[in-house]
Amino acid sequence: MVYRIHPSERISHPVDRNRFLRLLREHLGRDGLLSDAEELRPYECDGLSAYRELPWAVVLPETVEQVQAVLRLCRKEGVPVVARGAGTGLSGGALPVANGVLLSLAKFSRIIEIDRVNRIARVQPGVRNLAISEAAAPYGLYYAPDPSSQIACTIGGNVAENSGGVHCLKYGLTVHNVLQVRVVTMDGEVVTLGGSGLDGPGYDLLALMTGSEGLLGVIVEITVKLLPIPPCARVLLASFDSIEAAGGAVAAVIGAGLLPAGLEMMDSITVRAVEDFVHAGYPAGAAAIVLCEFDGIAEQIESDLLRAREIFRAEGATEVRQSADEIERKRFWAGRKAAFPAAGRISPDYYCMDGTIPRKRLPEVLRRISELSAQYGLIVGNVFHAGDGNLHPLILYDANNPGELERVEDLGGKILETCVEVGGTITGEHGVGIEKINQMCIQFKVPELAQFHAVKRAFDPAGLLNPGKAVPTLHRCAEFGAMHVRGGQLAHPDLERF
C-alpha cells in the first residue's frame, strides 16, 4: 500500500500495556475501557477502510474530568492518543496507532442547550451534525454546514476536519459557523476558545483549532451558530454538451453577481451512473449537468432564477429545467446525493478524491484526469462542487484485483498533484489524515512544514496527539522525493528535523 507509517512518526515508549490499562481503568470505570481484540475491532479504521490498525485500548469517557485524566496519564507516560467521533472521516484521520489510546467521544452525545434568542446551540462533540438541525427546527433555525455524511458524522469530527458540504459558497465551512469550543489540551487543561459573541479575545485559536485534525487538543464542547431556515428553495437543472460550456456557465453565474446556495456539476460518467440508479430525470446524453439552487425569500429567488436561466441559455445549455415544487427539487438533488453510492453500484469499489481548484482551470484539470484515467486504465467519474471549486473525482476499481488499489492510489496522487499545479489544494474538505500526507510534501515547502511543526509543539510538545497524521515529518518528505536533496544533503540543513 502507498501509506506506511514512517519511522520518524512512530512514538516509541517503554510502557507496559497491562500496567497502563490498570491505570486507565482507575479513571474510567467498568464501561469506559475496551482492551480485548474483539472489542477493539470496530475501532480499527474510519471511513478510509483500506487502512486498519488495532489500538492498544479504546477509552470511552463520559465526563470532561475523565478526558482530562486520560490525557494527563498519556502525557505522563508518553503514550499517543487518537480522538475519534463517528469514524466517518474519509482521510484516515481517526486511524488508531498500535501502541496508543483511541479516545472515542461517542458518549459525549448531549445537546446541552438550544438558545433560540441568541441563535446558538451548545452541544457535546459526539452529537450528530443533523441532530443539531433537528433540535433547532422547532424554532425555525438550523445549522448550515451539511457534509454528505451528516446523518452519521459528529460535530466534533466536523470541527476537527473543518467539514464542508454543498452549501459552502453561500454559508461557509464549519470554521464560519462555530462560535466557541472547549478543548482539553495534552496537559489535561481545559481552555475555552472563541466567545459568546462573534469573536474571542487574543489570537484566533478557534480558527486554528478548526480543521487541525485532532493534532492540537481534544474538543469537549462546541457552540455553533444557528441560522433561520430559508423559507423557499428552488433548483435549476441545466444540461450541457461539453464540460467547457458547463464550466463557462458556472463562471458566468458567479460573475453576474448571483450567489447560489448550491452549485454542483457532474460529468457524463457520473450522470449515467446516477440516472441508472435513482432515475432523477437527468438527461442521459448530457456531457455535463449543473445543479444551481437558490434559497431565501420568494421574491429574491424569483429574480435569481430568472437571471440564472438566462445565463445558462446564453452559455449554451441544451436544456434548463426548474424544480416546480419541493418533491421535484428533492428529486433533482437525489441524483447528486446518490453519486457516490451510484459509483459503488457500477463498480465493486471506488475511491473518492477531494481536491480544490480555481474554477476557471476546471476544463484543463478534467482533461488531465481523463488522460491519467486512460494511462492507468481506470475509469474516473467527476463530481464537482462548482460553487467553491471542490472537485471529487471518483476512481472506479476492484480491490480484488491484485495491485489495483496501489494503482488507484498512485493515480489519485497524480490527480492531487495536478490540483496543486493549477493553484489549488490537495484537500477541500476531507482532510489530510494519512491519505494525503505524502502530497502535503508537494503542497508545502520545508519552511511551511517546519512552521506547522512549531505550531504543533506549542500545543503538544511531545507530539502525542494523533501522531503521523495531517502534517508529514520532514524525513517523510525527504523520502517521498518532493524535497530537494542534493549530494545526500537535505535542503535547509539548519532546520530542526522531526
Add this chain to the structure above:
Amino acid sequence: MNADLSERLRQAVADASGAGTPLKIAGSGSKAFYGRETSGNVLETAGHTGILRFEPTELVLTARCGTPLSEIEAVLADHGQMLPFEPPHFGVGATLGGALACGFSGPRRPFAGSARDAMLGCRILNGKGDMLSFGGEVMKNVAGFDVSRLMVGAMGTLGVILEASLKTLPTPEREVTVCFECDVEDALDSMNRWCSKPWPLSGLAYDGGRIRARLSGSERAVDAACRKFGGDVLPEGASFWRDLREQRLEFFRADGNLWRLSLAPATPVLDLPGMGFYDWGGALRWLKTDAPAEAVFRAAEAAGGHAALFRGRSDDGRVFQPLPDGLKSLHANLKRAFDPKGLFNPGRLYEDF
C-alpha cells in the same frame, strides 16, 4: 501603484533577527491608536503595494499588504463586488495589511462574515525571516493548520502579512435602511427577533434612540421585504453605515474612553456607567465610559464575552481582555513558535509578548 518590496522586507526581518532588535510594523498608521504601545525600529509595509490577482468569477482577490483598502474597494466596485466584512478604514491611506492585522469588521459582519472569515490565504514573514505561504486562492482548503486566519487580529505579533487572498462577494443590487424608535430593551428584543427570521438583513444597529436596519438583495426582494418589515425609510442610509463603520457618528465623537465589547447578542444591558451603542444586532457593543478597566473586563467576562479598550487611555495599562492562565500560556507558546526572539510589535497585544 505596484511595488514588490518582499525581498527588502524579508532582509529587514532577517537582519533584525540576527541583531535581536524588535520591529514595529507600520502600514499607513491609520490604526496606530489601537492596542498597547509598542517599540522598535519601524518596519514600513505601506510601500509593498499592488493587486496581484483578481478574478471576478472566482470571487477571490489577492493583494500585497500595503495596498490601500480604497484601491481594492474601487477595483471590486468596478466589477460589482465588495469585501464582505466591510472593513473600517480609520484613515485615508488604510492598508489591507493593517485591516487584517487588526481584524476589524464593519456592520455587515454578522450577516456576511468577518475579516478572518474572508481570509483564504496569505504570505507572511515569520520572526526568523522565512517567507511562508499558507492557504490559497480557493474557498475550500483544509491542507495544514489554518495559519492564515490565525494572522487576522494578531496585531502583527506573529508575523508580517506580505500578501493576502480574500473572498469577495457580489454587491447587493439594492440596499434600503429603515429605522424604528424604541428603548434599549425593545431594541435588543427586536433585533434578535428579526435575526431569527429569514429577513434579508445586512446591518442592524441601535444608537440609544433608534434602530437602523439595512435590508439587502435584489430590487424585488428588498422592496417586498421593506413593505412587510415596516419602519421609516432613512434617505441617507448608505452614509449612516459608512459613518458608523468609520466611527464618525456623534456617539463616537464625544470625549472619554471607547470600549469595544463582544457579547452574545441578546445579553441584557451591562451594569456599567456610560453610554452604549449597539452594532451587529447587539453582539458588538461600543461603550463610552470612565469606568476602570478592571470593571469593564469583569463585566464582559461575566457575560461570557470579552472587552478591549478601543480608543483612550487605560488606567492600568491593560487594553485587551486578560486571558485565563491556560489560554495565556498557549498564546505565549504560539508567539514563540512564530517569533522566537520576540521581534514583532512587542507588547502591542499583551504585555508579555
